[in-house]
Amino acid sequence: MSCLITMSQKELHRLELIQTIRAERLTVVEAAERLDLSRSQVHRLLQAYDRDGPAGLVSRKRSRPSNRRHSEEFRNAALDLIRERYLDFGPTLAREKLIELHRISVAKETLRQWMTEAGIWISRRERKKRVFQPHGRRDCFGELVQIDGSHHWWFENRGPKCTLLAYIDDATGKLLHLRFAGSENTFDYLHATKALGRRPVSGRPFTFAFNPEIGRAAFSAARFESQVFQRDNVSTRKSPG
Numbered sequence: 754m755s756c757l758i759t760m761s762q763k764e765l766h767r768l769e770l771i772q773t774i775r776a777e778r779l780t781v782v783e784a785a786e787r788l789d790l791s792r793s794q795v796h797r798l799l800q801a802y803d804r805d806g807p808a809g810l811v812s813r814k815r816s817r818p819s820n821r822r823h824s825e826e827f828r829n830a831a832l833d834l835i836r837e838r839y840l841d842f843g844p845t846l847a848r849e850k851l852i853e854l855h856r857i858s859v860a861k862e863t864l865r866q867w868m869t870e871a872g873i874w875i876s877r878r879e880r881k882k883r884v885f886q887p888h889g890r891r892d893c894f895g896e897l898v899q900i901d902g903s904h905h906w907w908f909e910n911r912g913p914k915c916t917l918l919a920y921i922d923d924a925t926g927k928l929l930h931l932r933f934a935g936s937e938n939t940f941d942y943l944h945a946t947k948a949l950g951r952r953p954v955s956g957r958p959f960t961f962a963f964n965p966e967i968g969r970a971a972f973s974a975a976r977f978e979s980q981v982f983q984r985d986n987v988s989t990r991k992s993p994g
Contacts, residue, residue: 764810771802771810823859831857831864832871844868890924897923898949898958902937918945923962 760768770787773779774795785795801809834855839847844865851857851864859867868874891897899921906914916937920930930949934941950957 758808758811760807760811764812767798767810768802768807771798774799775802823863827857828867831859832867832873835868835873840873844874892924894922894924894927895958897960897962898929899923899962900942901963902934904936907933916941918942920945920949922958 767788770779770784774781774784781792781795781799784790785792788795790798798810803809831851834851834857835842835847839850842850844861847868848859848861848864851859865874869876900918901921902916902918904914904916907917908915913935916934918932918934918937918941919928921927922929930945930952932941932945932948934945946961
């Protein structure tokens with residue numbers, strides 16, 4: 754009756770040499786040198802092969818729980834604490850808290866495996882990537898203005914590294930305004946927006962859309978009114994009287 758035997762590459766190499774010894778094409782001393790074993794260890798391998806065949810060379814520790822394995826009670830106690838107090842923590846930080854506050858010491862990779870099996874932690878490879886639906890362009894000029902900043906050596910070696918603030922119309926893709934600043938900051942964005950509102954060609958946009966790195970939101974230009982246009986109205990008003 755034939756049976757399937759699973760062997761590692763190391764065990765397959767041992768089997769090949771043991772069979773070569775039995776075929777009298779290799780001595781025990783030569784096999785011991787190739788396997789980096791003693792002569793007595795090679796003789797024990799020969800005895801196991803003669804007794805059980807190739808299965809005698811397979812490690813008996815395979816498929817057996819490790820002697821250093823934690824008990825189920827210990828595992829469940831650690832996972833219960835994580836569910837109760839550290840549900841949004843990753844394995845590394847959760848392990849630090851278990852050691853620091855609860856005196857529960859467990860290897861990081863062991864804890865990662867436990868949390869993954871329990872459904873508490875999802876590895877980066879298995880996480881579903883967020884799909885962002887592309888938005889359609891607006892119909893009218895000035896309805897939405899995209900704002901973004903890029904930190905770069907714009908002047909090469911002739912000046913310091915700076916940020917270029919760009920205002921682009923969403924409907925037409927037309928570049929409406931540019932401003933160089935030391936960094937992306939509220940002060941320069943407000944001044945650039947004020948300058949954009951003063952231009953008769955563009956006027957006041959209906960909505961500004963910020964890059965996610967800036968604000969992660971699109972908001973109405975009316976929110977700018979009190980800060981940007983309140984003291985500097987574009988239209989000229991005559992004083993009463």
